[in-house]
Amino acid sequence: MQLWACIVLPQLALDAVLRRVPDANAPLALIAGSAQQRCLHMLNTAAQHAGLRVGMRLTAAHALLPDFAMVEYDPQAQAHWQNFLAAWAYRHSSLVSAQWPGCIVMEMRASFRLLGPWAEIEARLRAELDALGFSHRIALAPTPRAALVLAGVRDGWALLQVDALAEQLDRVPVRQACLPDNVGERLQRMGIRDLRTLRALPRDSLRRRFGLPLLVHLDHLYGQIDDPLSYYTPPDHFDSRIDLGCEVKNHTALLFPLRRLIVDLCTYLSIRDGGVQRFLLRLEHDEGHTDMDVGLLAAERESALLFELTRQRLERVKISRPVLAVRLIARELPPFVPAARDLFEGRAQQSLPWPQLRERLRARLGDDAVYRVSPADDPRPERAWRRVDGDELRIGAAPARPPRPLWLLAQPEPLRDREPRIISGPERLESGWWDGEDVRRDYYVLETTQGQRVWAFVAAGERSGWMVHGWFA
């Protein structure tokens, strides 16, 4: 049996605004309505004490109180903050829903073993919400809808027994039962005052008069049928933005917001137990933006490392126009696999792991600066090896061939020595007719008069015009 907690946020939009104003005790009002009919949508306590009322016209409000802060009411911001609180609630429960406007519902019984009894959890929830600056009402009940209703009736109501649910709900006035389509008000006027009376009425006539949603709501409320909720899932990408508040033209001033973004990213990654392999740092200008792509070869989540290499890359970006905001977007968040370390590793404690060193080198020398080599199957020397980028661990064995030099020249060069001594050869390589890079050469191992061993070739059948292709170093 599940137990649902409901956190009702009666003034979510207002709290979200109050969080960012310097003086929360000064009169403040949220304004809504069309340009001709501006009226007060929400008020803080100071504004209410000054005599302002919700729904009042703006002109009337100004007559009462000439000086109060006004903020445009933004329904989207409300949704944003509800989502923010859902993310916060996700730390306390794995089933969180922000489906209903103005409240958060979460399953709590599964969290009791981890977080302690309900009284402790409730105290913690209230303390954290107070710290975040959101006023709230909390109730606990066996069904999510009952928790919502109980939170509206009495703050702090906790109903742990399933058997008591029907009895307690029966006493709830219909106006407070969150009935759909304002049915509660109509029922109240008809003389049906509480849910007990309502439930005693024949279902068929109720359905005919008020529609099916009322019956479904009652069934969900009493837990007679299952209440399907759409659950909150944490976003699978990181996107955060810091407004600098002024025009920034040099790199140094960007480092502080950058560090905050990276630390936020790493906190997010550690919650997800993930890492980041590629992210975008966007410097927003007055018009347009400059993007800086940071790519790593392996997933990382060490904030110091990420900060250092982002800084190194940032310092190479030319800031031509003033920067107004910095945004960090990370969409690819692969699982993070910490490097396996030997328990009895003999190396020094302060040693830097190879992946970090590699990223440091790549940040300064370029993305393609660090690579490994692997043999390939093609007999042509230019194609008998290939670059390996990334963490590929398996490197296949080369096919058995006559001795090959340790150094290969990127471009064959003419041999300066006039009379080289032939040590072995020829080995004819004839291949590549299918890809247009046809090769027909006789390879010899030569020794120059200085004692260098050379891997050189001539056109098939010839004995002069030596081209050096490698050194047996």
Added chain:
Amino acid sequence: MTAIAIDTLLAARTLWHAGRSAVRIADGEPTGYAALDNLLPQRGWPRRALTELLLPADGVGELALLMPTLARLTQAGGTVAVIAPPYLPYAPAWQRAGVDLAALEIIKAAPADALWAFEQCLRSGACVAVLGWPQQADASALRRLQVAADSGDCLGFALRDSKHAANPSAAALRMEYAGNPRGGAWHVRKCRGGPAPAQSFAVVA
């Protein structure tokens, strides 16, 4: 100024008796060539130090000298970094020489950045051995590399032109290749912890 007991200096092998062979502590990294190990005071490459190889030209056998060491280190799982090599390390041949290519990292760098990359790799402690070609490095740059190799507990190999042989160097071991028509040989020019041996060493292919 504090006096340091002569025993301490002798024990640290910063000082040794001329003409008397000091107590040899064989703590070097084996070179893979018994004859060369016998020549060197530490019976191998000096650990936590820079080794300088002076070459008349590229491709005289400098890699053959290092190959047994690199093969053993990479097979043991240690990372070996090759900084800005003058030619392409030819994968089939390195593999045939025993090097585990999964542990061999090639770093491409412009000459100006190569010294920085060399020092970073030495100092980091992430690599067991680092090969570099610092052509423009002066004495102070070599000292930096030597210190970096010491703090990173790393074998550093600096491959340089023979013309630098006359210049002072902070490397713990300096070896020069001298070629002659009958085949070249490696001469030890300087080695920490003992007088430079008179014999030379030739890699027999």
